[in-house]
Amino acid sequence: xxxxxxxxxxxxxxxxxxxxxxxxxxxxxxxxxxxxxxxxxxxxxxxxxxxxxxxxxxxxxxxxxxxxxxxxxxxxxxxxxxxxxxxxxxxxxxxxxxxxxxxxxxxxxxxxxxxxxxxxxxxxxxxxxxxxxxxxxxxxxxxxxxxxxxxxxxxxxxxxxxxxxxxxxxxxxxxxxxxxxxxxxxxxxxxxxxxxxxxxxxxxxxxxxxxxxxxxxxxxxxxxxxxxxxxxxxxxxxxxxxxxxxxxxxxxxxxxxxxxxxxxxxxxxxxxxxxxxxxxxxxxxxxxxxxxxxxxxxxxxxxxxxxxxxxxxxxxxxxxxx
Amino acid sequence: xxxxxxxxxxxxxxxxxxxxxxxxxxxxxxxxxxxxxxxxxxxxxxxxxxxxxxxxxxxxxxxxxxxxxxxxxxxxxxxxxxxxxxxxxxxxxxxxxxxxxxxxxxxxxxxxxxxxxxxxxxxxxxxxxxxxxxxxxxxxxxxxxxxxxxxxxxxxxxxxxxxxxxxxxxxxxxxxxxxxxxxxxxxxxxxxxxxxxxxxxxxxxxxxxxxxxxxxxxxxxxxxxxxxxxxxxxxxxxxxxxxxxxxxxxxxxxxxxxxxxx
Numbered sequence: 001x002x003x004x005x006x007x008x009x010x011x012x013x014x015x016x017x018x019x020x021x022x023x024x025x026x027x028x029x030x031x032x033x034x035x036x037x038x039x040x041x042x043x044x045x046x047x048x049x050x051x052x053x054x055x056x057x058x059x060x061x062x063x064x065x066x067x068x069x070x071x072x073x074x075x076x077x078x079x080x081x082x083x084x085x086x087x088x089x090x091x092x093x094x095x096x097x098x099x100x101x102x103x104x105x106x107x108x109x110x111x112x113x114x115x116x117x118x119x120x121x122x123x124x125x126x127x128x129x130x131x132x133x134x135x136x137x138x139x140x141x142x143x144x145x146x147x148x149x150x151x152x153x154x155x156x157x158x159x160x161x162x163x164x165x166x167x168x169x170x171x172x173x174x175x176x177x178x179x180x181x182x183x184x185x186x187x188x189x190x191x192x193x194x195x196x197x198x199x200x201x202x203x204x205x206x207x208x209x210x211x212x213x214x215x216x217x218x219x220x221x222x223x224x225x226x227x228x229x230x231x232x233x234x235x236x237x238x239x240x241x242x243x244x245x246x247x248x249x250x251x252x253x254x255x256x257x258x259x260x261x262x263x264x265x266x267x268x269x270x271x272x273x274x275x276x277x278x279x280x281x282x283x284x285x286x287x288x289x290x291x292x293x294x295x296x297x298x299x300x301x302x303x304x305x306x307x308x309x310x311x312x313x314x315x316x317x318x319x320x321x322x
Numbered sequence: 323x324x325x326x327x328x329x330x331x332x333x334x335x336x337x338x339x340x341x342x343x344x345x346x347x348x349x350x351x352x353x354x355x356x357x358x359x360x361x362x363x364x365x366x367x368x369x370x371x372x373x374x375x376x377x378x379x380x381x382x383x384x385x386x387x388x389x390x391x392x393x394x395x396x397x398x399x400x401x402x403x404x405x406x407x408x409x410x411x412x413x414x415x416x417x418x419x420x421x422x423x424x425x426x427x428x429x430x431x432x433x434x435x436x437x438x439x440x441x442x443x444x445x446x447x448x449x450x451x452x453x454x455x456x457x458x459x460x461x462x463x464x465x466x467x468x469x470x471x472x473x474x475x476x477x478x479x480x481x482x483x484x485x486x487x488x489x490x491x492x493x494x495x496x497x498x499x500x501x502x503x504x505x506x507x508x509x510x511x512x513x514x515x516x517x518x519x520x521x522x523x524x525x526x527x528x529x530x531x532x533x534x535x536x537x538x539x540x541x542x543x544x545x546x547x548x549x550x551x552x553x554x555x556x557x558x559x560x561x562x563x564x565x566x567x568x569x570x571x572x573x574x575x576x577x578x579x580x581x582x583x584x
Contacts, residue, residue: 062424088426098417102343114335115427117328159421 014073015040015167015198016061021070023056023222030056032222033070038200038215040166043193045213046202049313053222054202055095058171061200062092075167091165095172097156099144105155106131106140112162130158134188150181157188168192170201174208186212206309220313233308240302242282244271247294254293259285275300329428336435337442343409344443350408354401355447357508359454362394365518366458373519391452391460392544393517396537398451399444399480400512403487403504406440410491411500423579433488433575440484441477448476463550472547475560479540482564483507485571492578511537536563 016038023031030053038044046054059065061074063083071078077085092098100108106127113123131137134154144152153173160168170189174182189212192199203209209216210230217227226233244262246252246269255271256264262273275281282300289295344351365373370386410433413419422432452460464472487504494500512518514528515537521529532538539560546553 064420064424084426087424090424092421092424094417094420096417098421100339100418101416102346103339107342111335111339112421112425115332115422115425117331156417163425 013040014038014076015042016044016072016074016200018061018072019070021057021060021072022068023053023060023065024068030222031060031067034219034222034224036217036224038198040198041193041196043189043199043201043212043214045209045216046200046219047204047206047209047216047309048202048219049204052219054204054219055171057219058092058094058169058200058202062090062169063087064092088163089166091160091163091168093153093156093160093168093170093173095175097144097152099152099155099159101144104141104143105136105147108144108155108159109162112159116163118162126162130161134158148181150177150184153177153181153185154188157185161192165197167198167200170199172202172204174203174205182208218309218312225312226308234303236308236311240274240276240300242273242275242285243297243299243301244273244289244295245269245297245299246271247296251294255289255295258289258293325428329431332428332431333434333438336431337438338435340409340435340439341442344439350405351443351447354398354405354443355450357401358394358398358447358451361397362390362451362455362458365390365394385459385461387455387459388461388549389545390518391455391462392548393512393515393541394451394455395448395476395544396479396515396517396541397508397512398448399476400483400507400537402440402444402447402480403483403490403507404501405443406436406484406487407491407494407500407504408497409439410436410488411494411497414492415497429579430576433579436488436491437481437484440487441480444476444480445473462548464548465550468547468550471553471557472544475540475543475547475557478561478564482567482571485568485575487571489571489574489578492575511535515541517541536560536567539563 014037016036018034018036021031021034021036022029034053034057036044046057048054056065060067061072061079063079063086066080071080073079074086075089077089079086099105100111103111109127109130110123113127118126128137131140134157136151136155136158139147139151144155147155157170157173173189174185177185186208189199189201199212201209201212213230215227215229216233217224218233219225226236228236244255246255249266249269252264252266252269252271256262259271259273262271264271273285275285366387370390373386419432423429486507490503491500494503514532515521515535516532517537521532521538524532539556540563542556543553543560545551546556
């Protein structure tokens with residue numbers, strides 16, 4: 001208990017502070033001791049493949065399920081000791097849209113307003129404002145069964161925002177959405193950030209984490225395997241390069257001779273040459289290569305989070321392999 | 323406002339949600355009226371003749387419909403259980419229950435909404451079914467106090483079955499499972515009680531079961547009250563069963579709700 005109190009006291013300006021969080025389901029370790037510190041107003045992305053433990057983390061931090069071990073404070077309140085106080089400050093939008101299918105969009109919002117004990121006038125005003133903001137005014141009197149996937153997700157988020165939460169959990173907010181709806185969702189997240197709301201989002205899309213998050217933690221097999229800003233994570237792996245695919249091994253020999261800094265793969269007939277991806281350095285490399293070498297294909301490769309992700313998660317897999 | 327008034331307000335909000343669901347999708351309500359009504363008509367017009375003659379000394383003088391109607395009324399109360407189990411399960415498998423659980427809403431209120439909805443729907447269905455029973459010849463002889471006691475018994479029994487249905491809806495993993503889990507309440511227990519025939523006419527083993535299961539004292543109480551006969555200790559037995567079922571259902575439901583959806 002002393003440890004938890006200490007956490008709470010230190011958490012001024014800290015939205016979420018987690019140490020040693022563990023969760024096991026029927027002998028299967030889902031979270032294997034994770035530590036997180038998320039500042040107020042920050043957009044934090046928990047990135048990981050399916051089954052990494054992302055949803056479990058969200059469910060624990062949003063008071064839906066208890067952790068087996070570890071301490072956590074959310075918005076200055078101990079998760080175990082004051083779940084009610086935590087619930088009053090957070091909003092949760094899960095993977096499966098949490099809307100009442102037998103109520104219209106507007107009725108869904110008003111229901112949440114009632115449960116938040118908002119006065120009637122404020123309830124209606126806030127509902128109307130959110131419907132407008134999420135372009136649902138026209139659909140307000142219809143049942144969610146008639147909504148598209150993107151509309152349902154927007155209604156879901158609008159319901160989460162009825163109570164003006166200071167911390168929002170978004171569990172895979174764009175899973176299953178078409179590209180247009182995904183863009184709208186990104187805009188919504190951007191707007192929330194502008195309002196100073198702290199966002200904890202999970203995603204398996206690297207592009208999404210790169211685009212939205214101030215900080216990313218990569219979760220794999222229930223452990224945080226890397227944490228940092230998108231730029232920091234990208235820096236962790238080797239730099240940009242060009243890949244030359246050659247027609248035969250003689251061409252590969254010639255290319256390797258012309259570009260000695262490259263590393264060759266004789267099986268794939270590929271030469272990997274470090275290159276920052278700029279036009280000038282690319283032209284220089286091609287000039288050195290000359291016209292005589294039969295290059296089948298050339299691709300320019302700049303590191304993105306995919307590289308980081310695959311590098312980190314495959315390391316972890318090797319580590320775990322017997 | 324105190325936590326208690328918040329909880330009461332939240333419960334009312336949830337009951338309102340339930341009633342809105344019922345009005346919007348009245349199919350399940352209609353089904354829980356039709357099932358007992360079909361039974362009533364079936365037993366009065368097709369099976370009732372021989373059964374009525376067979377009642378003999380056990381039911382002196384009165385017509386079979388007077389014996390049957392209280393049983394049909396009890397069946398009407400039980401008919402609501404599938405509706406509640408299904409809606410609880412639907413809420414649980416969709417995300418809406420998790421939304422409520424992650425809000426600063428009294429958790430008892432979320433479940434109390436389903437219970438309140440059950441009781442209110444039952445009062446409506448029982449009124450309709452009583453009307454149909456009167457049309458086919460049911461002639462109750464209850465006093466005014468007796469009628470209030472009938473309503474009280476119906477409320478107590480529906481309250482008990484409501485908590486049990488909520489628990490069943492929470493512990494079954496799927497909507498289909500929730501639906502079939504209420505079949506014993508809908509059919510098995512009513513038929514193995516003295517709702518349709520007196521227990522004395524049943525084989526020994528069934529008779530013993532019938533005498534010791536909750537539906538029998540409930541139907542005997544309703545029958546006594548509606549025919550103006552003395553109810554005696556059966557009424558207390560019925561209330562005790564209702565209290566026991568409600569408490570068991572409540573504790574099961576609370577535990578399952580805390581455990582969560584996964």
